[in-house]
Amino acid sequence: MSKDDQILEELTSSEYKYGFETAIDADEAPKGLNEDIIRFISAKKEEPEWMLEWRLNAFEKWKTLKEPKWPNVKYPEINYQDIIYYSAIKQKATPSNLDEVDPELIETFKKLGISLEEQKRLTGVAVDAVLDSVSVATTFKDKLGELGIIFCSFSEAVKEHPELVKKYMGSVVPVNDNYFAALNSAVFSDGSFAYIPKGVRCPMELSTYFRINAANTGQFERTLIIAEEGSYVSYLEGCTAPMRDENQLHAAIVEIYAAKDAEVKYSTVQNWYPGNKEGKGGIYNFVTKRGICAGSGSKISWTQVETGSAITWKYPSCILKGDNSVGEFYSVAVTNNMQQADTGTKMIHIGKNTKSRIVSKGVSAGKSQNSYRGLVQVMPRAENARNFSQCDSLLMGDKCGAHTFPYIETGNKSAQIEHEATTSKIGEDQIFYCNQRGIGTEDAVALIVNGYCKEVLNQLPMEFAVEAQKLLALTLEGSVG
Amino acid sequence: MLKVENLKASIEGKQILNGVNLSVNPGEIHAIMGPNGSGKSTLASVLAGRDSYQVTEGSISFLNQDLLEMAPEDRAREGLFLAFQYPVEIPGVSTTNFLKTAVNQIREHRGQEALDAVTFLKLIKEKMKLVEIDNSLLSRALNDGFSGGEKKRNEIFQMAVLEPRLAILDETDSGLDIDALRIVANGVNTLRNKDNATIVVTHYQRLLDYIIPDFVHVLYNGRIVKSGTKELAKKLEEKGYDWIRENETTIAG
Ligand SMILES: Nc1ncnc2c1ncn2[C@@H]1O[C@H](COP(=O)(O)OP(=O)(O)OP(=O)(O)O)[C@@H](O)[C@H]1O
Numbered sequence: 124m125s126k127d128d129q130i131l132e133e134l135t136s137s138e139y140k141y142g143f144e145t146a147i148d149a150d151e152a153p154k155g156l157n158e159d160i161i162r163f164i165s166a167k168k169e170e171p172e173w174m175l176e177w178r179l180n181a182f183e184k185w186k187t188l189k190e191p192k193w194p195n196v197k198y199p200e201i202n203y204q205d206i207i208y209y210s211a212i213k214q215k216a217t218p219s220n221l222d223e224v225d226p227e228l229i230e231t232f233k234k235l236g237i238s239l240e241e242q243k244r245l246t247g248v249a250v251d252a253v254l255d256s257v258s259v260a261t262t263f264k265d266k267l268g269e270l271g272i273i274f275c276s277f278s279e280a281v282k283e284h285p286e287l288v289k290k291y292m293g294s295v296v297p298v299n300d301n302y303f304a305a306l307n308s309a310v311f312s313d314g315s316f317a318y319i320p321k322g323v324r325c326p327m328e329l330s331t332y333f334r335i336n337a338a339n340t341g342q343f344e345r346t347l348i349i350a351e352e353g354s355y356v357s358y359l360e361g362c363t364a365p366m367r368d369e370n371q372l373h374a375a376i377v378e379i380y381a382a383k384d385a386e387v388k389y390s391t392v393q394n395w396y397p398g399n400k401e402g403k404g405g406i407y408n409f410v411t412k413r414g415i416c417a418g419s420g421s422k423i424s425w426t427q428v429e430t431g432s433a434i435t436w437k438y439p440s441c442i443l444k445g446d447n448s449v450g451e452f453y454s455v456a457v458t459n460n461m462q463q464a465d466t467g468t469k470m471i472h473i474g475k476n477t478k479s480r481i482v483s484k485g486v487s488a489g490k491s492q493n494s495y496r497g498l499v500q501v502m503p504r505a506e507n508a509r510n511f512s513q514c515d516s517l518l519m520g521d522k523c524g525a526h527t528f529p530y531i532e533t534g535n536k537s538a539q540i541e542h543e544a545t546t547s548k549i550g551e552d553q554i555f556y557c558n559q560r561g562i563g564t565e566d567a568v569a570l571i572v573n574g575y576c577k578e579v580l581n582q583l584p585m586e587f588a589v590e591a592q593k594l595l596a597l598t599l600e601g602s603v604g
Numbered sequence: 605m606l607k608v609e610n611l612k613a614s615i616e617g618k619q620i621l622n623g624v625n626l627s628v629n630p631g632e633i634h635a636i637m638g639p640n641g642s643g644k645s646t647l648a649s650v651l652a653g654r655d656s657y658q659v660t661e662g663s664i665s666f667l668n669q670d671l672l673e674m675a676p677e678d679r680a681r682e683g684l685f686l687a688f689q690y691p692v693e694i695p696g697v698s699t700t701n702f703l704k705t706a707v708n709q710i711r712e713h714r715g716q717e718a719l720d721a722v723t724f725l726k727l728i729k730e731k732m733k734l735v736e737i738d739n740s741l742l743s744r745a746l747n748d749g750f751s752g753g754e755k756k757r758n759e760i761f762q763m764a765v766l767e768p769r770l771a772i773l774d775e776t777d778s779g780l781d782i783d784a785l786r787i788v789a790n791g792v793n794t795l796r797n798k799d800n801a802t803i804v805v806t807h808y809q810r811l812l813d814y815i816i817p818d819f820v821h822v823l824y825n826g827r828i829v830k831s832g833t834k835e836l837a838k839k840l841e842e843k844g845y846d847w848i849r850e851n852e853t854t855i856a857g
């Protein structure tokens with residue numbers, strides 16, 4: 124066995140660090156999906172009638188749609204009637220401050236390394252934590268409120284800001300966009316809502332932490348970010364889930380709306396439970412994320428570091444409708460053991476002089492499969508559209524796979540599209556060079572992989588970048604001997 | 605500090621080292637010369653612990669430990685350094701970051717605390733002066749797009765930072781311009797003390813005018829066939845390896 128192979132065999136011995144379950148009473152819906160369940164969810168959340176109507180309509184659409192089969196992933200048939208669609212943590216009343224939050228919950232956050240109190244005091248990050256289905260605590264709300272920024276749970280927005288929710292919800296990702304989007308629209312549990320008024324630069328990173336807790340619950344969160352003219356916001360999303368034998372479904376929606384000259388930066392570090400070495404358990408992550416650069420000169424930038432989930436199906440996209448608008452997608456997807464990822468982006472150029480940039484770095488180890496799938500589409504009226512795509516794959520060992528599916532559709536001759544792709548293997552030479560300087564093999568791999576992903580990691584806010592680097596190392600732990 | 609006895613090693617079934625004997629004491633500088641393909645880099649790689657080479661016979665002791673039993677990173681942590689004939693590129697990782705990881709892992713191995721950023725930067729600055737290396741080079745990705753000479757100088761810079769007990773310089777002089785050669789030699793001489801030792805692998809007597817060796821060995825067909833003082837290097841320069849070759853055949857015959 125060559126050194127690389129050994130390294131790989133051993134890398135597969137890493138364990139998921141965030142696998143613990145919180146013993147909090149959950150208030151659950153019975154298994155299965157039908158109109159009654161949707162009414163139950165809506166009632167539990169004390170939603171207005173229009174919201175219920177919207178859900179029911181989505182449910183009707185969902186029944187007419189089929190699960191997509193084109194992604195390069197394999198998994199057993201999902202029984203949608205065997206899933207619990209709502210699980211709320213029992214709490215006396217909505218907490219008005221952290222002291223009223225269940226201490227067990229606070230413990231959980233501490234284990235995750237996101238002590239709300241600490242964050243509140245030290246980092247200046249406003250956190251909206253979604254544990255299973257209910258948004259638990261939102262910090263910094265007051266400070267943001269002074270600037271007219273709204274940052275709250277989606278449920279709260281439904282009640283407090285119905286005009287905004289009605290106007291934008293489903294405007295970027297229509298209810299019938301795809302199977303999972305329709306499912307989410309019918310049963311979404313909670314999520315985050317952010318509104319940045321005209322000309323306001325959000326002074327802190329807005330952050331949401333998602334975590335799937337109870338067994339058999341799919342998490343269907345929904346996020347809506349609205350950036351009014353000339354505003355700026357940077358939004359962070361992180362996720363973890365406890366270890367379980369069964370697979371859990373996660374089908375989220377993120378919608379971003381950017382008005383004229385607005386800029387939204389959306390960063391994700393995803394480390395849902397990937398399942399064990401044999402591929403048992405783990406999250407099925409089927410997510411629809413899309414932003415629209417509605418106004419001229421607007422910009423949406425997606426940065427994602429995907430290390431977890433058994434299956435990732437995710438294509439954060441930009442609709443570049445406004446003239447001179449810019450869309451960016453920076454992605455690192457790491458797969459190990461039996462993980463499968465089919466991820467990429469869509470850049471739809473509609474406006475004139477629109478620009479998009481795609482940087483995708485795939486790292487595959489173990490027996491995993493890692494696919495990049497990207498579409499660059501230039502509409503006829505998109506004069507002088509430009510795209511640059513760079514898709515790199517790094518392989519560790521010879522049992523994994525890396526695939527690239529770039530699709531380019533140009534309807535305007537003035538378009539300039541550049542696509543570069545590389546595939547490389549992590550070099551025994553590089554590892555030996557590090558070893559010779561006293562760096563152990565595991566750290567050498569982490570160093571090399573981090574270097575390889577640098578262009579993407581540089582896009583993340585500082586604290587998040589450090590976290591992401593650690594996660595990369597953790598995911599690849601034991602993949603080289 | 606280093607004792608190599610009857611070392612035989614092969615790669616992919618092909619025997620390259622045919623019984624090398626070499627003894628290096630603290631404070632000494634040894635030069636190894638020999639024709640292309642004679643096994644100089646192989647010897648260096650085996651000492652550093654590259655696992656594509658199989659040691660089929662013989663022993664190596666380093667600071668009274670069995671070197672062959674040690675993982676490559678542990679050899680490095682115990683003070684063995686190899687300046688590569690062909691330094692490897694690591695995209696996206698700056699020399700500074702790379703060295704910080706190395707220094708701190710070595711320190712951890714020795715039970716010392718990790719250096720904080722300020723102390724580390726001070727150390728780096730000091731060593732930069734010694735080998736007259738530019739800051740901009742250090743913030744770039746390690747060896748990525750470096751010129752041949754820059755890579756070699758970077759190896760010596762790393763050596764200066766890591767302060768090894770035994771440094772093996774594999775043709776570090778090849779590709780260096782006259783000034784760089786002087787700087788590298790000066791670096792080696794400045795770092796020299798009674799406790800450390802250096803093995804320089806070179807093809808050129810010229811280097812040995814700057815780094816004056818205590819011993820010169822000729823490696824030929826995987827064996828050290830001749831050892832002497834720096835006069836031997838001069839003689840080789842004059843007569844070429846044919847002279848050794850003739851000698852060899854007489855010995856063999
Ligand atoms: N992977 C390999 N498979 C087969 N032979 C190899 C392999 N690697 C090295 N060799 C051979 O081993 C011999 C010794 O090589 P080595 O690099 O040690 O020579 P050297 O003395 O350092 O030469 P130079 O002066 O050119 O640097 C050469 O004949 C080389 O072709």
Ligand SMILES: [Mg+2]
Binds near residue numbers: 645646689774
């Ligand atoms: Mg050589």
